[in-house]
Amino acid sequence: MALTAIKGFNDILANESGRWQYIELSARRIFERNGFSEIRVPIMEKTELFCRSIGDATDIVEKEMYTFTDKGENSVTLRPEGTAGVMRALIEHKLYAQDPVSKLYYLGPMFRYERPQKGRYRQFHQIGAEITGVNDPLADAQVLNMLSAIFREIGLDEPTLQINSLGCPECRPAYRTALLSFLDSRLGSLCDDCKRRYNTNPLRTLDCKVPGCIEATKGAPAMLEHLCPACDEHFGCVRRYLELTGTAYTLNTRMVRGLDYYTRTTFEMVTGLLGSQSAVAAGGRYDGLISQLGGPEIPGIGFAIGLERVALLLGQREFSSTPDLFIATMGATEREVAFRLMDELLKSGIRVEMDYEGKSLKSQMRRADKLKARYSVVIGENEVATCKAAFKRMADGAVTEAALAVEEICTAVLS
Numbered sequence: 001m002a003l004t005a006i007k008g009f010n011d012i013l014a015n016e017s018g019r020w021q022y023i024e025l026s027a028r029r030i031f032e033r034n035g036f037s038e039i040r041v042p043i044m045e046k047t048e049l050f051c052r053s054i055g056d057a058t059d060i061v062e063k064e065m066y067t068f069t070d071k072g073e074n075s076v077t078l079r080p081e082g083t084a085g086v087m088r089a090l091i092e093h094k095l096y097a098q099d100p101v102s103k104l105y106y107l108g109p110m111f112r113y114e115r116p117q118k119g120r121y122r123q124f125h126q127i128g129a130e131i132t133g134v135n136d137p138l139a140d141a142q143v144l145n146m147l148s149a150i151f152r153e154i155g156l157d158e159p160t161l162q163i164n165s166l167g168c169p170e171c172r173p174a175y176r177t178a179l180l181s182f183l184d185s186r187l188g189s190l191c192d193d194c195k196r197r198y199n200t201n202p203l204r205t206l207d208c209k210v211p212g213c214i215e216a217t218k219g220a221p222a223m224l225e226h227l228c229p230a231c232d233e234h235f236g237c238v239r240r241y242l243e244l245t246g247t248a249y250t251l252n253t254r255m256v257r258g259l260d261y262y263t264r265t266t267f268e269m270v271t272g273l274l275g276s277q278s279a280v281a282a283g284g285r286y287d288g289l290i291s292q293l294g295g296p297e298i299p300g301i302g303f304a305i306g307l308e309r310v311a312l313l314l315g316q317r318e319f320s321s322t323p324d325l326f327i328a329t330m331g332a333t334e335r336e337v338a339f340r341l342m343d344e345l346l347k348s349g350i351r352v353e354m355d356y357e358g359k360s361l362k363s364q365m366r367r368a369d370k371l372k373a374r375y376s377v378v379i380g381e382n383e384v385a386t387c388k389a390a391f392k393r394m395a396d397g398a399v400t401e402a403a404l405a406v407e408e409i410c411t412a413v414l415s
């Protein structure tokens with residue numbers, strides 16, 4: 001039996017990769033404009049990094065990680081997200097000593113053992129950004145504006161931004177107690193996962209997709225009503241800055257994130273077009289994370305965009321580039337002339353294709369059509385002798401006569 005890829009691991013085929021590059025380049029443009037530089041970190045880390053950052057009582061660490069023991073008996077894990085590795089690198093290389101504010105972005109594959117479905121895979125890709133070293137709510141607003149700008153750059157007005165605040169270690173314990181006493185009388189109506197979460201991670205019950213849990217947690221107290229004065233002031237400023245810059249958002253007081261390290265501002269970009277895979281991007285502030293990983297007390301905020309979900313939202317739009325010119329030939333001598341001409345055109349930046357195998361003229365023209373070449377030209381004995389040929393515009397059949405020389409082809413035909 002022929003071998004297939006691992007379940008939940010996808011090939012990005014040539015007819016799709018144009019769309020991916022378009023998304024990646026759009027994001028890179030916005031990142032660079034905002035002063036962010038790319039960091040490339042390994043896709044595998046010591047397991048402990050993710051347990052200490054994402055948190056032992058999260059779905060990711062409890063059941064979604066690709067963890068195994070390597071030949072040296074070390075426990076290693078394929079990264080389920082990007083922030084932990086970037087923060088590990090920041091601490092390891094003391095990047096904060098060179099510049100107290102760092103603005104980094106990354107893109108690449110992430111791995112989670114989940115049930116594969118549309119928009120949810122076991123290897124998936126994220127584009128993410130992180131600012132560290134800034135407490136000020138300006139950083140939150142810039143990150144949110146940048147995220148909105150990326151979707152604008154891509155040309156999507158869906159998804160929309162939802163924000164919330166998860167408070168800090170000062171105010172969250174009292175909120176947790178209030179939530180627990182609310183859940184006490186409703187424990188019987190919660191799903192098994194949420195019954196467990198009641199003890200380990202009660203905030204996550206607000207995020208459960210099971211209809212019974214959504215119903216049972218209606219009217220639950222909101223973190224926003226329990227913020228301490230400092231968190232309340234911080235969140236108020238974030239909202240003011242968003243309003244000041246005309247960034248549209250809605251408050252979602254039930255939003256909790258699936259990673260333990262989040263504090264204060266949290267957010268998601270949400271779509272109604274992908275079923276329960278509604279989050280296209282997500283992120284938040286993580287003021288305790290760097291110190292928790294053994295670094296100094298440095299605050300941070302960031303997000304990750306799910307590339308597969310953005311690609312799905314872009315739908316079938318065509319992003320592959322097509323040849324400027326297809327050169328068809330009649331015989332062996334002409335193929336030499338054509339090959340040299342193709343080489344010269346390629347060297348001056350023109351996208352050219354020709355037939356590799358000396359097929360019939362008819363089949364060569366079929367190939368020009370299939371490749372969606374903008375122009376085609378047939379080179380036969382006559383064209384070689386006169387050093388001239390007729391260039392046909394494929395869209396309407398209009399013909400332009402030009403010498404078989406790069407400059408003339410460029411100015412008379414392709415310009």
Ligand code: ATP
Pocket residue numbers: 081112114119120121122123124125126257258276277278279280281282283304305306307308309
């Ligand atoms: P979800 O609620 O859909 O499981 P999440 O909260 O686990 O998402 P994050 O960990 O915040 O997601 O990751 C950020 C983004 O990465 C998500 O908004 C989503 O677009 C994408 N993402 C997360 N998990 C997957 C996956 N298994 N397959 C494809 N994309 C994913």
Ligand code: MG
Pocket residue numbers: 258
């Ligand atoms: Mg998830």
